[in-house]
Amino acid sequence: MAEVKLLGSWRSAFSLRVEMALKLKGVEYEYVEEDLSNKSPLLLQSNPVHKKIPVLLHNGKPIPESLVILEYIDETWENGPPILPKNPYDRAMARFWAKFLDETCFPAFMKAYVSAGEEQVKAKEEVEKFLKFLDDELKGKKFFGGDSIGFVDIAGNVLAYWFVIISELVGIELITKDKFPNLCAWIEEYLNSSFVKQHMPDREKLTESLRARFQKTSTAK
Structure with a gap:
């Protein structure tokens, strides 16, 4: 092994x-x-x-x-750049935001994608409330971790790539520059990073996979 x-x-x-x-x-x-x-x-x-x-x-x-x-x-592994901040407070807050993404933001996004009517309107409002917290957290920063990619940025790849594709597939725009300028700037900076570009899955291939999944969800309603 x-x-x-x-x-x-x-x-x-x-x-x-x-x-x-x-x-x-x-x-x-x-x-x-x-x-x-x-x-x-x-x-x-x-x-x-x-x-x-x-x-x-x-x-x-x-x-x-x-x-x-x-x-x-x-x-x-001590080699390479740190993923989590060394400062105990910053480290704790990185854990907080990553947990917020996984346990609060992502389920809210999925609810907005698969619901309809009044339920979807309420789900979108909830998503926007959560996105505002993230947008405020990014104010004056290049990445969640500061000047370099760190724990929260890596955790947020779902938001920067997967959910952008799903939004296009289902026709629901949730992250807009007028409402969330800092978050949109982060997405652009993150996806254009040479390191990130090397490792994201092929967009067309991922889009087809997600399309098949969400077509099944839509049919099951």
Whole structure:
């Protein structure tokens, strides 16, 4: 078994978080693409609680959950730039914003995408409220981490890439320059970073995958 192995999926923003962190730190690893419709025994054994990717295997020991894995990578490999801030307060706030993205923002986005009528109107209003918090947090900053890409930026790749594509597919524009100028500037800066450009999945391929998923959701309504 390779010293470092990642069980992931090319279409998963959460899997990509881990790949970006490993590459940022210069860690050599073996990537294993999982078929999520037919999960491997290794995945089920490595993450028996949630049975989800990503899972990082380090010397045979499994670490699940993307944000947990990012912290593990940052603490385990000192080479490369830090992912989390060194200052304890800044570190705590980075954890706060990453958790806010995963547990508050992303579910609200998905609700807005799949709902209809009055329910969708309310869902969009909730999303905009959350986006305003992020926009304010980015005021005067290039990235969430300051001048360089860090923990919250990597966590936010869902927002910068996946949700932009989904918004186009379902015809709902949620992140606009007039309402959220700082957030839009961050998305542009982030996606145009040479490091990020190297690792984002092919846009056309991802769009087709997401289109198939959201067509199924629409048909199921």
